[in-house]
Each structure stands twice: as structure tokens, then as C-alpha cells.
Amino acid sequence: MDIIAGGGGFLKPLLRVGVIPHTPFEVRDGWVDWTIACAQGKVRALIAGFDEENIPYRLVSTRGVTNRLLTPRQRYVFDTAMKEGFYDVPRRITLTELAVVLEVAKSTLSAQLQRIESTVHHAFADDIRRRSP
Numbered sequence: 001m002d003i004i005a006g007g008g009g010f011l012k013p014l015l016r017v018g019v020i021p022h023t024p025f026e027v028r029d030g031w032v033d034w035t036i037a038c039a040q041g042k043v044r045a046l047i048a049g050f051d052e053e054n055i056p057y058r059l060v061s062t063r064g065v066t067n068r069l070l071t072p073r074q075r076y077v078f079d080t081a082m083k084e085g086f087y088d089v090p091r092r093i094t095l096t097e098l099a100v101v102l103e104v105a106k107s108t109l110s111a112q113l114q115r116i117e118s119t120v121h122h123a124f125a126d127d128i129r130r131r132s133p
Contacts, residue, residue, distance in 0.1 A: 013049025017042050022122060033060075035122070069123055074116050077102060081113065 019042055021034035050057045085092025099106040
């Protein structure tokens with residue numbers, strides 16, 4: 001794919017609305033899966049821009065975001081995992097033991113931690129890239 005100044009087809013609506021997809025992203029079979037964090041009005045403007053430019057798209061999901069990174073429950077799980085040494089190297093507690101402390105099933109805890117870690121990684125990815133050339 002060549003992207004040139006003044007061209008860029010799919011980039012025009014992004015530039016016009018002023019949103020930037022989380023990077024890196026991969027083009028697969030001519031399609032890109034993007035995660036874009038922006039106000040609801042910008043989502044509408046972006047979709048309108050794609051329609052105006054006749055750019056095919058498929059909106060998979062939207063969700064409201066707040067300034068809060070984690071939900072209160074996620075924050076409790078995160079704090080408990082940190083306090084109990086789940087993220088220490090070597091770990092001071094196993095997933096199974098942490099599940100007992102939190103009084104949840106191991107599979108539930110695993111899914112909760114995966115969502116927490118994904119949120120944190122995406123939130124700090126650009127900063128990590130800037131600080132780790």
C-alpha cells in the first residue's frame with residue numbers, strides 16, 4: 001500500500017475528523033481492524049466521512065468510555081493481584097491461589113486479568129514505544 005501526500009483515500013476521513021487509530025495495526029485481506037478512542041460525535045463524523053468517500057467499512061462495536069481506566073471491580077482485582085505478588089518475578093502467588101483469595105473461579109479470574117491487562121497495555125502502549133526505542 002502506498003500512502004502519499006494529498007491521497008490516502010481512507011486517511012481523509014480520519015484526518016478530517018482528527019482521530020488516530022491505536023497502532024500498530026495490520027492489513028489482512030484488504031481489511032484493517034482499528035481501535036479508535038474518541039467522542040461519540042467523532043464516530044458519527046468518521047462514519048459519514050467513510051460514506052462520503054465510498055470507503056467500505058464494518059463497525060463491529062462501540063462502547064462508552066470514561067476517564068476511569070478500570071472499573072471499580074477491575075481495580076480491586078488489580079490491587080489484590082499486585083499486593084499478593086501475582087506480578088512479581090518470581091510470582092509469590094499462583095492464579096489458583098489468587099482466585100481463592102478473591103473468592104472467584106480460576107477461569108473467571110483469568111478472564112478478568114486478561115481484560116485488565118489488555119486495557120492497561122493499550123492505554124500505555126504509545127508511551128512504552130516512545131520510552132523504549
